[in-house]
Amino acid sequence: MATITIPPSMLPEDGRFGSGPSKIRPEQVQALDAGATTVLGTSHRQSTIKQIVGSIRAGLAEFLRIPDDYEIVLGNGGATAFWDMACASLITRRAAFGVYGSFSAKFADSAASAPFLEDPVVYRCEPGDCRLPEYTEYVDAYCWAHNETSTGVAAPVHRIAGSLEQGALTIVDATSAAGALPVDISQTDAYYFSPQKAFGSDGGLWIAALSPAAIDRAYGIAQSTSLEGVLRWIPPFLSLKSAIENSRKDQTLNTPAIATLIMLNEQLQWLNNNGGMAWATARCAKNASLLYQWAEQSDYAHPFVADPALRSNAVVTIDLDDRINAKQVTAALRENGILDTSGYRKLGRNQLRVGVFPSVEPADVAALTNCVDYVVGQLWE
Ligand SMILES: *Cc1c(COP(=O)(O)O)cnc(C)c1O
Numbered sequence: 001m002a003t004i005t006i007p008p009s010m011l012p013e014d015g016r017f018g019s020g021p022s023k024i025r026p027e028q029v030q031a032l033d034a035g036a037t038t039v040l041g042t043s044h045r046q047s048t049i050k051q052i053v054g055s056i057r058a059g060l061a062e063f064l065r066i067p068d069d070y071e072i073v074l075g076n077g078g079a080t081a082f083w084d085m086a087c088a089s090l091i092t093r094r095a096a097f098g099v100y101g102s103f104s105a106k107f108a109d110s111a112a113s114a115p116f117l118e119d120p121v122v123y124r125c126e127p128g129d130c131r132l133p134e135y136t137e138y139v140d141a142y143c144w145a146h147n148e149t150s151t152g153v154a155a156p157v158h159r160i161a162g163s164l165e166q167g168a169l170t171i172v173d174a175t176s177a178a179g180a181l182p183v184d185i186s187q188t189d190a191y192y193f194s195p196q197k198a199f200g201s202d203g204g205l206w207i208a209a210l211s212p213a214a215i216d217r218a219y220g221i222a223q224s225t226s227l228e229g230v231l232r233w234i235p236p237f238l239s240l241k242s243a244i245e246n247s248r249k250d251q252t253l254n255t256p257a258i259a260t261l262i263m264l265n266e267q268l269q270w271l272n273n274n275g276g277m278a279w280a281t282a283r284c285a286k287n288a289s290l291l292y293q294w295a296e297q298s299d300y301a302h303p304f305v306a307d308p309a310l311r312s313n314a315v316v317t318i319d320l321d322d323r324i325n326a327k328q329v330t331a332a333l334r335e336n337g338i339l340d341t342s343g344y345r346k347l348g349r350n351q352l353r354v355g356v357f358p359s360v361e362p363a364d365v366a367a368l369t370n371c372v373d374y375v376v377g378q379l380w381e
Pocket residue numbers: 020077078079080081103104145147148149173174175176194203204
């Protein structure tokens with residue numbers, strides 16, 4: 001394959017466009033440096049680290065504008081661990097799922113494999129579209145993803161009509177949405193995510209904004225497993241009750257990655273100082289619109305998500321015409337330091353996928369579109 005050198009003046013200042021892990025700002029890394037001998041490598045049970053956890057919890061409460069009686073809870077294992085935790089600690093008997101891509105499918109698969117739960121009710125549609133779970137009898141949890149990272153679809157977040165009256169919880173995977181897309185947390189009972197996407201930290205943690213109903217549910221299920229004849233095992237690592245109790249003390253059940261905490265805390269302060277959710281979501285919308293508009297005007301690229309209302313402002317997916325090989329485009333970009341613009345592998349489309357989280361500069365997104373045009377011009381025109 002020919003080597004293409006993009007003129008340096010065209011290149012973005014920062015070439016990281018991944019959908020997670022995503023760009024970490026230099027200031028976040030400097031925060032690590034500042035704690036190099038006093039914070040890193042110190043006990044997570046002492047006040048220095050607990051203060052960071054406390055600051056993260058307060059910073060997220062502010063950023064997400066959570067209702068007063070909601071709590072920010074965290075633990076180790078990322079959103080993937082939270083799926084299993086929700087199966088063990090939040091779903092009483094049967095859950096309904098909206099499935100429209102790889103990530104929304106994985107949680108439904110976890111629930112299907114839990115022997116103490118009834119088979120989930122799954123509302124499915126083709127990738128690139130969106131389907132919320134529908135009101136279903138005898139369901140005690142409704143689950144879907146705010147942003148389906150594998151397809152670039154942003155779903156609405158609101159309670160399913162009738163679900164509150166039914167006593168069912170609304171459990172929303174916000175892994176690539178929190179920090180990038182607007183949300184009214186009161187429409188959810190568990191809004192959970194990992195910090196390596198819009199919050200630009202490293203992976204390994206899960207964080208959830210929990211309603212009083214979700215907290216009650218976790219305590220109730222923990223209590224019920226002590227009753228005779230209840231065939232549910234809650235492994236200690238998947239006990240949401242224990243995560244809640246640890247979080248209230250600004251700590252995690254087991255040792256967290258301290259660097260992840262420091263970088264997350266720095267990012268939250270940056271976001272909140274700049275204007276919080278309104279600022280962050282407007283910036284992501286700006287970044288995304290640069291890409292969608294470029295694609296709509298291009299004669300070889302077009303947005304993958306047909307319905308403009310479902311196009312994500314967090315993760316943008318752009319299909320390329322068959323005559324343009326997306327793998328060659330992303331490889332040429334990578335040779336020039338522009339990283340992680342490939343489509344989601346399992347989706348298998350001739351596609352670019354770009355994380356446009358708050359850390360990404362709009363000028364860099366504009367530069368990216370010029371670089372793609374340049375590479376395509378060199379290779380095919
Ligand atoms: C990345 C992602 C996950 C998985 O997060 P981990 O931290 O790797 O467990 C889950 N759901 C969505 C929507 C994601 O984007």
